[in-house]
Amino acid sequence: MTTQQETRPSAATKPVRWAADAVAAMREGARLRLDYSARSLWSVDRMIEDIRQEAAPFAAVELVLRGFGAYAGEVMARQTGGEWWSSGGDHWVRTPDGRLWDPIEEARRCYAGDGSLRLLCRDASDGART
Numbered sequence: 001m002t003t004q005q006e007t008r009p010s011a012a013t014k015p016v017r018w019a020a021d022a023v024a025a026m027r028e029g030a031r032l033r034l035d036y037s038a039r040s041l042w043s044v045d046r047m048i049e050d051i052r053q054e055a056a057p058f059a060a061v062e063l064v065l066r067g068f069g070a071y072a073g074e075v076m077a078r079q080t081g082g083e084w085w086s087s088g089g090d091h092w093v094r095t096p097d098g099r100l101w102d103p104i105e106e107a108r109r110c111y112a113g114d115g116s117l118r119l120l121c122r123d124a125s126d127g128a129r130t
Helices: 002-029 040-053 058-080 103-111 117-129
Strands: 083-087 090-094
Touching: 002 058, 002 083, 002 090, 040 058, 040 103, 040 117, 058 083, 058 090, 058 103, 058 117, 090 103, 103 117
Parallel strands: none
Antiparallel strands: 083 090
């Protein structure tokens, strides 16, 4: 158990930084204020859809999507009391009910036209309440 507790804080280091970078980029570049609320994920989903409509190659937007996914994961962690977990370079949010969520992959699905960070957060939050 001690080993798991020691690795949990470091699991959050990268996604928290990616999320903060996304917040700063949206504030400076798009004049969009992201406040880590579940409601702000509407705007993030809309931004991803706008990027998708521009038909930018995935390689060109991969880091932006990672930042948006990390932002959504941080929203989920704050809303549910969850925490970041990491293994093999992948990052997930583990909610108190024990479920693992992959908001970074969900951001990629959004870009493909088949996902929603807002709905992922809602599902994670609903599960935390039951």
